[in-house]
Amino acid sequence: MDLYEALYTTRAMRRVRPDPVPEDVVRSMLDAAIRAPSGGNSQNWRFVVVTAAETRQRLGELYRDAFAILKETVYKDLWERARRTGDEAALRVQRSSEWLAEHAAEVPMWLLVFSRNDPTGASIYPAVWSAMLAARGHGVGTCLTTILGHFKSAEVFELLDVPSDRGWVLNAAVSVGYPLGRWGIARRRPVQEVTYQDRWGRPVPWTVDEPLYRPD
Amino acid sequence: MDLYEALYTTRAMRRVRPDPVPEDVVRSMLDAAIRAPSGGNSQNWRFVVVTAAETRQRLGELYRDAFAILKETVYKDLWERARRTGDEAALRVQRSSEWLAEHAAEVPMWLLVFSRNDPTGASIYPAVWSAMLAARGHGVGTCLTTILGHFKSAEVFELLDVPSDRGWVLNAAVSVGYPLGRWGIARRRPVQEVTYQDRWGRPVPWTVDEPLYRPD
Numbered sequence: 001m002d003l004y005e006a007l008y009t010t011r012a013m014r015r016v017r018p019d020p021v022p023e024d025v026v027r028s029m030l031d032a033a034i035r036a037p038s039g040g041n042s043q044n045w046r047f048v049v050v051t052a053a054e055t056r057q058r059l060g061e062l063y064r065d066a067f068a069i070l071k072e073t074v075y076k077d078l079w080e081r082a083r084r085t086g087d088e089a090a091l092r093v094q095r096s097s098e099w100l101a102e103h104a105a106e107v108p109m110w111l112l113v114f115s116r117n118d119p120t121g122a123s124i125y126p127a128v129w130s131a132m133l134a135a136r137g138h139g140v141g142t143c144l145t146t147i148l149g150h151f152k153s154a155e156v157f158e159l160l161d162v163p164s165d166r167g168w169v170l171n172a173a174v175s176v177g178y179p180l181g182r183w184g185i186a187r188r189r190p191v192q193e194v195t196y197q198d199r200w201g202r203p204v205p206w207t208v209d210e211p212l213y214r215p216d
Numbered sequence: 217m218d219l220y221e222a223l224y225t226t227r228a229m230r231r232v233r234p235d236p237v238p239e240d241v242v243r244s245m246l247d248a249a250i251r252a253p254s255g256g257n258s259q260n261w262r263f264v265v266v267t268a269a270e271t272r273q274r275l276g277e278l279y280r281d282a283f284a285i286l287k288e289t290v291y292k293d294l295w296e297r298a299r300r301t302g303d304e305a306a307l308r309v310q311r312s313s314e315w316l317a318e319h320a321a322e323v324p325m326w327l328l329v330f331s332r333n334d335p336t337g338a339s340i341y342p343a344v345w346s347a348m349l350a351a352r353g354h355g356v357g358t359c360l361t362t363i364l365g366h367f368k369s370a371e372v373f374e375l376l377d378v379p380s381d382r383g384w385v386l387n388a389a390v391s392v393g394y395p396l397g398r399w400g401i402a403r404r405r406p407v408q409e410v411t412y413q414d415r416w417g418r419p420v421p422w423t424v425d426e427p428l429y430r431p432d
Contacts, residue, residue: 003217003218007350030424031428034407035402039362046412046416050414051414055414089257122344122387137220191243195246197264200262201377
């Protein structure tokens with residue numbers, strides 16, 4: 001797969017089929033992940049591939065509970081506003097997020113990502129994103145979620161037997177599966193509105209009016 | 217460029233030529249960056265492209281100062297151990313890091329990355345990594361650094377006129393330029409040593425003995 005196709009079309013793919021993710025895809029995701037840079041090449045990461053049905057069942061319950069907390073706190077105002085104003089893009093995200101929370105246990109694979117000594121996340125999220133891009137190359141969808149780490153970290157540590165005294169932090173739970181939906185280029189605020197030249201607020205001397213990559 | 221070639225060969229490329237980075241590459245990097253996912257699709261990011269010589273001059277001084285602090289604190293024991301034990305891989309990272317600190321002002325472009333409301337970094341580092349991968353596709357090298365944010369944040373905010381009262385955080389300063397060195401696949405601790413199956417410590421039922429991608 002072309003690099004730019006992957007960079008432009010790896011959207012959050014929350015709705016996935018229950019079919020298992022082939023071992024070759026899992027290996028490819030993880031071998032890509034560990035090629036990512038980390039501060040001082042520390043590679044202070046661990047990955048747990050969750051496919052066992054009973055573990056996914058419990059993880060799914062935790063995910064659903066974490067999502068309920070998210071809806072009542074961080075996203076409360078945001079989502080109410082979207083409903084009020086009829087912001088269709090935001091409502092689509094809401095609906096697919098609800099779908100994932102309802103079906104979390106049926107997602108065939110979750111990739112749980114842990115790191116330590118990385119308070120900013122600079123040394124772990126490139127690896128996470130590489131795993132997601134590698135999956136995309138095999139036609140496999142992913143969604144990067146952080147709510148288990150935010151709201152159910154202790155429960156996940158217990159479920160997966162993660163040692164609690166060695167500094168590990170749960171950075172991400174990535175859902176993985178063959179997509180029900182279609183790949184496509186996500187709409188974004190245009191790049192010239194979020195990019196400055198040499199100092200804050202000074203416009204860049206160029207624009208990007210259409211995504212620079214377009215699928216055939 | 218092939219996706220996997222980019223994922224496997226985008227190493228920290230600290231030694232770069234002073235030649236300017238073409239505008240098309242800059243646009244491609246940033247347009248790729250904004251396609252990355254962010255929590256709730258918040259896109260709470262800003263990018264400052266620094267190419268002006270006097271801004272780079274000052275930024276280079278700040279980078280060198282930040283690097284001196286890093287060497288005396290976080291990396292002190294680590295690097296002394298590498299010298300003592302003759303760990304050649306670690307010593308190579310040291311030497312190229314020293315090179316970047318000495319030549320920071322001559323790097324033709326720095327991409328400064330800011331975000332807000334993202335304490336974990338989950339919503340900004342995928343975008344940063346996408347920009348770096350997009351650069352790789354054009355043969356342009358990058359290195360993700362975080363020391364300016366750690367040690368010289370106030371000075372960078374002042375230099376670039378970044379408003380200090382709106383919650384922005386400096387997540388990364390990415391050096392950008394045509395490489396002096398060669399692309400290659402970084403050695404890593406094998407994936408089966410950092411990946412578990414279904415619970416912490418349980419081995420995965422597969423190994424990856426050689427990188428799954430090999431350049432021709």
